[in-house]
Amino acid sequence: MIKKISFTVALGLASLGALSGQKCILTGLWRNELGSKMQIQEVKGDGTFSGEYKTAVSLARRPIQPASLNGSQHFDEAGQPTFGFTVNWKSFSDSTTVFTGQCFVDENGKEILETMWLLREKAKAPNGWEATRVGTNVFSRIKGQNVDESLRGDGAR
Numbered sequence: 001m002i003k004k005i006s007f008t009v010a011l012g013l014a015s016l017g018a019l020s021g022q023k024c025i026l027t028g029l030w031r032n033e034l035g036s037k038m039q040i041q042e043v044k045g046d047g048t049f050s051g052e053y054k055t056a057v058s059l060a061r062r063p064i065q066p067a068s069l070n071g072s073q074h075f076d077e078a079g080q081p082t083f084g085f086t087v088n089w090k091s092f093s094d095s096t097t098v099f100t101g102q103c104f105v106d107e108n109g110k111e112i113l114e115t116m117w118l119l120r121e122k123a124k125a126p127n128g129w130e131a132t133r134v135g136t137n138v139f140s141r142i143k144g145q146n147v148d149e150s151l152r153g154d155g156a157r
């Protein structure tokens with residue numbers, strides 16, 4: 001009986017350990033607090049990745065379109081890697097945004113991406129000083145959605 005209880009306790013502790021050791025995976029569909037969505041494709045062996053970003057907000061006059069993103073991440077032991085990516089908004093805007101951040105997993109296994117970004121608008125000299133905005137975004141993983149419909153369809157915002 002005591003052996004059985006010890007085994008159950010050991011098993012419980014092992015699962016807790018596994019839970020806290022869950023690695024944060026960038027691949028997937030994410031949404032931030034503005035309602036913007038991004039799809040990150042498979043992260044390659046060298047840490048590089050690409051994907052698509054559908055912003056919910058824009059400074060541009062032209063209608064919002066999905067934009068390509070390219071980035072790279074670290075592979076750290078703890079599985080809470082830092083990363084960076086660039087979004088080129090060329091299909092509807094002259095701006096470029098760079099994001100840097102870290103992927104965190106909490107004790108319940110929920111993943112978030114804490115990011116900070118710089119957005120450079122196209123300016124005419126000597127007005128370069130006013131052309132950069134800075135901000136933060138937190139992304140949560142979206143589960144159980146069709147990725148293509150979600151980024152391209154009406155439900156994207």
Ligand code: BTN
Pocket residue numbers: 032034036055056057058059060089093094095097117119135137
């Ligand atoms: C533009 O307006 O010129 C392009 C779109 C920029 C959208 C920005 S990028 C930082 C912030 N986070 C978002 O999800 N959207 C805005």
